[in-house]
Amino acid sequence: MSTTTAPKGLEGIVATTSSICWIDGDAGVLSYRGIDIHELAQHSSFEETTYLLWNGKLPTEAELNAFTADLAAARELSPKVIDLLHAVPASASPMEVLRTAVSLLSIYDADEKDSSHAANLRKSFRLTSQIAMLVALFDRIRKGKPLVEADRSLSHAGNFLWMLNGEKPSETATRAFDIALILHADHELNASTFAARVIAATLSDMHSAMTGAIGALKGPLHGGANEATMKLLYAIDQAGADPVEHVRQMFARKEKISGFGHRVYHTEDPRATHLRRMSEELGKAAGVTKWFDLSRKIEAFVKNEKKLNANVDFYSASTYTTLGIDIDLFTPIFAISRTAGWAAHVLEQHDDNRLIRPRAEYTGPAYPEPYTAIEAR
Numbered sequence: 001m002s003t004t005t006a007p008k009g010l011e012g013i014v015a016t017t018s019s020i021c022w023i024d025g026d027a028g029v030l031s032y033r034g035i036d037i038h039e040l041a042q043h044s045s046f047e048e049t050t051y052l053l054w055n056g057k058l059p060t061e062a063e064l065n066a067f068t069a070d071l072a073a074a075r076e077l078s079p080k081v082i083d084l085l086h087a088v089p090a091s092a093s094p095m096e097v098l099r100t101a102v103s104l105l106s107i108y109d110a111d112e113k114d115s116s117h118a119a120n121l122r123k124s125f126r127l128t129s130q131i132a133m134l135v136a137l138f139d140r141i142r143k144g145k146p147l148v149e150a151d152r153s154l155s156h157a158g159n160f161l162w163m164l165n166g167e168k169p170s171e172t173a174t175r176a177f178d179i180a181l182i183l184h185a186d187h188e189l190n191a192s193t194f195a196a197r198v199i200a201a202t203l204s205d206m207h208s209a210m211t212g213a214i215g216a217l218k219g220p221l222h223g224g225a226n227e228a229t230m231k232l233l234y235a236i237d238q239a240g241a242d243p244v245e246h247v248r249q250m251f252a253r254k255e256k257i258s259g260f261g262h263r264v265y266h267t268e269d270p271r272a273t274h275l276r277r278m279s280e281e282l283g284k285a286a287g288v289t290k291w292f293d294l295s296r297k298i299e300a301f302v303k304n305e306k307k308l309n310a311n312v313d314f315y316s317a318s319t320y321t322t323l324g325i326d327i328d329l330f331t332p333i334f335a336i337s338r339t340a341g342w343a344a345h346v347l348e349q350h351d352d353n354r355l356i357r358p359r360a361e362y363t364g365p366a367y368p369e370p371y372t373a374i375e376a377r
Contacts (some may be wrong), residue, residue: 018187020033021033021186025262025265026266027267028265028266028270029270029323035058037271046155046157046178046182046340049340051184053185053341054344071128072159077137084100084104085362086141091142094331095214095218095328102210102211105130109207110122112205117347132163140166146166154168155178156178160336161177170285172281173282177377179324181336183271183312184337185340192213192216192217192222193213193342195212195213200345200346210343213338224331226259226331227317229277229317230257230321233321237294243297244301247298259314259315260302260306260311261308261312263295267309268309272311272314272315275312278315278319291322291333292318295317
């Protein structure tokens with residue numbers, strides 16, 4: 001029996017070494033490959049950030065142009081995969097459909113049986129583009145709308161909004177969504193990324209690791225907080241309630257307010273800083289500020305009452321809603337972004353692999369426990 005006690009949920013346990021992402025929860029710092037998330041959100045693009053995550057450095061202009069072209073060229077799906085999107089019930093959860101479709105993608109991938117670094121990079125390009133397409137296409141199929149062909153002249157963010165809505169997005173919307181993708185691209189050993197690395201460590205393939213990661217992200221304790229936040233905002237709006245009084249009553253009933261607090265950050269989540277601003281700017285541009293206004297009042301009350309800071313999920317809810325995105329697509333969009341980070345971690349795991357096989361602290365009956373014959377039980 002172990003003489004040490006592992007903290008519940010492995011909180012604070014260092015499980016591996018990685019050069020991809022660094023977080024300082026006390027200082028509210030998030031960085032990719034050493035570059036602060038604030039700088040990336042201000043100056044970078046999702047394509048450039050993804051290059052950084054996969055290659056460990058910022059690209060030259062020529063490298064970025066080639067990378068962007070390769071990502072756009074990968075916007076292609078087997079007709080068999082599209083058939084699956086048509087075959088599943090329209091009532092299916094988009095996360096269930098995404099998880100199933102990503103698993104199917106491997107069968108039609110040219111590098112299915114090759115897990116070399118070069119093949120994994122090619123798979124990373126394809127999966128990053130294909131996962132975004134799957135989310136957009138299924139949403140149109142379930143709504144009875146005609147499918148929209150990918151536009152390889154658009155950015156990753158712009159093409160998703162185009163395929164989802166069937167109209168070319170504004171520069172404001174495209175840039176806002178691009179920043180949201182950057183902010184969600186990686187976050188060290190969160191549950192889905194750790195799941196991907198555990199799968200990759202068995203030398204399973206990239207698609208299996210991504211499928212497992214999507215399965216972990218589907219859980220409401222990981223990817224669903226922004227959905228719950230938006231449902232709260234809708235409930236307050238439909239009831240015509242005062243947001244502060246509504247939340248006060250929730251606290252009195254000991255109900256959780258989603259979108260606040262974080263396992264790692266002990267100060268403001270640096271991603272929330274940008275999403276708060278984006279929510280406000282998009283609301284003003286669209287002439288619909290009520291979601292931001294409600295969010296701001298709730299945030300101020302919760303911070304004053306419970307000393308809790310808003311996390312990445314809180315303002316992503318109003319940001320996505322203002323972009324015209326349905327609630328049940330919030331978590332799939334999380335996956336669209338996080339694919340970049342998952343791929344980086346699978347690449348890193350495969351490049352320097354050791355099977356991840358932790359131990360459990362045994363808490364059962366003391367050994368040796370005698371076997372009791374069935375007639376004596």
